[in-house]
Amino acid sequence: MKRGKRYAEAAKTVDRSVLYDAPAAISLVKQNASAKFDETIEAHIRTGCDGRHADQQIRGAVVLPHGTGKTVRILVFAKGPKADEAQAAGADYVGAEELIPKIQNEGWLDFDVVVATPDMMGVVGRLGRVLGPKGLMPNPKAGTVTMDVTKAINDIKAGKVEYRLDKTNIIHVPVGKASFAEEQLADNFQTLVDAIIKARPSTVKGAYLKSVTLASTMGPGVKLNVAKLMS
Template sequence: MANAEGKRYRTAKEVVDEQEEPVSLMQATELTLQTATANFDESVDMDLRLGVDPRHADQMVRGSITLPHGTGRDVTVLVLASEGKQEEAEEAGADYVGLDEHIERIQEENWLDFDVVIATPDVMGQVGQLGRILGPRGLMPNPKSGTVTMDLAKTIDEVKSGKIEFRVDQSGNLHTPIGKASFSAQELYENAKAFLTEVVRLRPPSSKGLYLRSVTMSATMGPPIRVDRSSVLTEAR
């Protein structure tokens, strides 16, 4: 099995190696699908290296966007809210709804069987104690990403429909899933364009020099495909 997987990767890499220069965004989506040869529906990810220093608060790049064609995966949502808002969350399709019992379970059992946490502002004093657990995993509710809100129904619908959150890491990198190998090239292209447009829009005013330093796209088991930065800036307008 390992040899078969290695052979598939080498074959895929040969396809990419034929492209001596970075390719356009549309070409990248086509090559990504061409090199997604695993026997499961691979995730398609974008990796960006940005010219920012996240150690400075004014150079933090963080945001969210609802992808035009979703992410292609089921999203498990935990809502932490007071009793008066829990029924709304349940009716909107949240997978887990509650407050004290879920906070206790996360703290005592390290329970993390969810992809997104949404909380109402009135319970953030209690939710704040989960910062050390949820924060490093990018799961902590935050007003900037829209996951601290009183409009639970709208937010749950957005998350379930393909809203993603992204945040630059300490080295200035962004790693974000933008779809699945079962998507068409056009669908991946439109998702990628929407994501890149938002990242470019969020460029911190204090960021000097080259902002988009590198852009790559890849399937889970495929090699990275370099995307031409100038074409990205043209597309992301």
């Protein structure tokens, strides 16, 4: 993959033979986020889990203390009083069956998170082929299938992020923007790491966190000292 001149210059500042502690890594990633837009800073966590086994799946959500820096558009599937509650709580879109053709046939996907009340999951299930691959299916573990739509919406707006294994057993989660203060990024990152350590499946043998890398949207990755994170 061909990289630009800016990336090559930034990559020179990262010593590939060093495992950085979190404050140094965050400082370096922020320094290298020099694009013309406010880059997102992401954590990439390679685990020792085998996601092919149901008892080694990791999926959950955590509210980052300083949010993600991103405005999140929320779609809520609900009816009656729960639909009214979702509107009042600040959901961007609220609906039921009538949204199915709009999403399925017209390809409407102007939302970042989907919340549903349990009674609507039969309806939402029909959208599995569209929402599933995009990671948009509501899930009880992530708190997005719930009767408490107000809490779900408030948490998401406050900076709730979902974490889950991808097919290669890596977790990718945003921890903020390059414009955040280093202390804010450190708080967010530590909150995420603590949640993932707590979510360790009991069946995982050997090293649980194999490697942790922080990177901005356009910048090079910086590897962290996992032993220090776990202590």
